[in-house]
Amino acid sequence: MIGGHLGNKSIRDISWLLKIPRSTVSGIITKWKQLGTTATQPLSGRPRHMTGRGQRMLKRTVRRSHQxxxxxxxxxxxxxxxxxxxxxxxxxxLRGMGFHGRAAASKPSITKCNAKRWMPWCKARATSGL
Incomplete structure (x- = not known):
């Protein structure tokens, strides 16, 4: 693209030769004129607080002890x-890594005595269609 521009080709000719949109050619030529390069620039914004090493340490810590x-x-x-x-x-x-602070609901322990006590209710529910 830049070679075509330096060879006095129009943006329309360059886009037709390379079969890419004119807006793309125009944007790349403008970037080359302003920055002197066509390479992508680093993203602006605040850098992440944790690096990859820190995230690995955090994941290892949580896997050792969930509590x-x-x-x-x-x-x-x-x-x-x-x-x-x-x-x-x-x-x-941790939320970004897929760890969420959720605890299982407490359920009553089902002993043999509790199972016998609950059996009539389970049978009635199964026959009623609930």
Whole structure:
């Protein structure tokens, strides 16, 4: 594209030769004029707080013990890796990794006595169609 532009070809001719949209050719030539390169630039915005290494440490910590609170995990990461982060950041990263703070509902233990006691109710429910 740039070679065609330097060879005094029009944007329409370049797009027709390369079979790509004129807007793409125009954008790339404009970028080349302003920046001197056609390579993609890094994204703007605030960098992530945790690197890949920190995320691996966090995942390893949570897999070892599921009962730890976010506060204790943040303290552990600070002592082991030197990562200074808040419990809110730890929770956000864990949710991003697929860990969610959900506990199973407590269910009554079903002993033989409880099973006999519940049997009539289960039979009645099965016959009523519920």
């Amino acid at each position: 730890l609170s976010a506060e204790s995990i943040a303290k552990d990461l600070q002592t082991w890796c030197g990562l200074q982060m808040s419990p809110t950041t730890v929770r956000r990263e």
